[in-house]
Amino acid sequence: MPVNAFVARSHVLHRALAYEPQKIVSGSGISFTLESGQVVLDACAGPSVSILGHHQPEVTQAIVDQLGKIGYVYSGSRYTCDVAEELADELLQESPGGLVKAIFVNSGSEATDAALKLATQYFCEIGQTERINFVSRKQSYHGNTLGALSVSGHESRRAYYRPWIADNVSFVDPCYGYRAKEVGESDAQYVLKLKQQLENEFLRLGPDTVAAFVAETVSGTTLGCVPPVPGYFAAVREVCDRYGVLLILDEIMCGMGKTGTMHAWEQEGIRGPDIQMVGKALGAGFVPLSGVLLNQKIFDGIAGGSKVLAHGHTFQAHPTACAAALAVQKIIKRDSILDNVSTMGCCLEAELRQEIGHLPYVGDVRGRGLFWAVEFMLDPLTKTSFPVEHNFSNRIVEVSAELGLNILGNLGKTGSFDVELVIISPPYIVTETEIKSIVQLLKRSILLVIEEYTLRFGKKAELALGRIQCQL
Structure with missing residues (x-):
């Protein structure tokens, strides 16, 4: 396929x-308008x-107000600013899961x-310098x-950069019950197997050499909104x-209310992670901002040692970004928006299961809150x-766009499981009427792609399609 003429002319490397x-050209509510x-x-x-x-006027005003006070404060200096302190207070005033401090970065x-470097510094500070190994999960993305990328188990995204990727990271299986559980295996048996695999990996490396285990609480784009098995x-x-070993949870995509609670791990019956990454929903995209949250143990390790955070960036805790995120988080709390996430999440689940779940090639519908995915299989029965080269789910994304619906598709070859999926994760302010419109547009897109796929691949697709339809 040739390079597009516009892209060739543009000075932006798209x-x-x-x-x-x-x-x-503009946006309002959960919609945007094209040229x-x-x-x-x-x-x-x-x-x-x-x-x-x-479009959120209150956030816009918060940004303008902050720019009217001061546009930039260097976090590596002896200075701070009110909005950075207030944002950290807003997030951590109740010490969720024992998390008490925040580092604010951009992406x-x-x-x-920052989380990986923080874990490394912590063990150096407390004299356990041999803890240099990290364990992550296959088909993950961080x-x-x-x-x-070194702790991401995403094969195609790692491929170009293998010479640069750290060699102190190893990988265990993801918690992916839909595809990885054996026939007749209970949830409890599956969890025990994964638990033993993780312990065996710690023992193989030498448990005194392992710094942290890194995992997405609810898997994001590589597996598609996969909640952990209970x-x-x-x-x-x-x-x-x-x-x-430290537990580092990545909630950049699934956290900050997306699953119905502020932190996805709150639904897992654990006290919380030692270190947590947050982002995306933290500032709602108005100004780039992400963060790292850490518990008292990590802080005490640094406070009892060098008393200096070794990691840092020029634009860390940028005042304008913090002002935008603070306004976002105050709106969420004031307007009880997480209640809408839970209510509309139930509505989205019901609509997806009723309208999409029975369609040919649909293997699984899964998610939490307003974070849902549909996984497609050539034959769900087997x-x-x-x-991968059939590009099934990405074609659904393309057709959806033509119909006026923006959704996410899969990210290429991510690992041993070839996963074809689309993700539906609308804004927290979505209404029931909008959810019904979203699902109907998605359903229409899927049916159009099924028809196109059957014509393209002929008898092979027809046989699979017929076999599935017989079960409906």
Whole structure:
């Protein structure tokens, strides 16, 4: 496929070179308007970011007010500013799960790097310098910087950069009950197997050499909104505690209210992580901001040692970004928006299961709160995957866009499980009427792609389609 003419002319290096990006000229509520005049329902809030929609006057005013006070404060100096302190207070005033301090950075990838460096510094400060190994999960994604890619089990995103990727990271299986549980295996048996695998990996490395286990509380784009099997994180927490390993939870995508509670781990029956990454919904996309939250133990380690955070960035705790995020978080609390996440999440689940769940090629509908995915299988009965080159779910994303619906698709070859999926994660302010419109547009897109796929791949697809339809 040739390089698009517009992309070739543009001085912006666009991420996709083969097609011309459509220009967004304005946004309101959960929709945005293209230069063509088409209004698009944003059913994924970008990559699960714009949780208050695309226009929020209170946030705009907070940004303007802050710029009227001071535009920049260097976090590496002896100075701070009110909004950074107030945002940290807003997030941590009740010490959720024992988390008591925050580091504010720009992107989620930066947050992951900061968390890894924080864990490394902590063990150096307390004299356990041999703890240099990290354990993560296959088919995970924690960001696109080199540090974040090192702990990401995303095969295609790691491929170009393997010479740069750290060699002190190993991987265990994800908690992916839909595809990985054996026939007849109970949830409890599956959790026990994963628990033993994690412990065995710690023992293989030498438990005194392991710094942290890194995991997404609810898997994001690589597996598609996969909630953990009940008991999984309690088992993980137990193994980490037994060997003095830190638990680092990545809630950049799934956290800050997306699953119906402010932190996704609150639904897992654990006391909380030692370190947590947050982002995306933290500032709702108005100004880039992500963060790292840490508990008292980590703080005490640094306070009892060098008394200096070794990690830092020029734009860390940027006042304008903190002002925007503070306004976002105050609106969420004041307007009880997480109640809407829970209520509309139930509505979204019901609509997806009723309208989408029975369609041909639909294997699984899963998620929590307003964070849902549909996984497609060539044959759901045998859990036979689509060939990656058939591009099934990305075609649904393309057709949805043509119909005025913005959703997320899969991210290529992420690991041993070939996962075809779409993610529906609308803004927290979504209404029941909007959810019904989203699901109907998605249903229409899926049916159009099914018809197109059957014509394209002929008898092979017809046989699979017929076999599935017989079960309906």
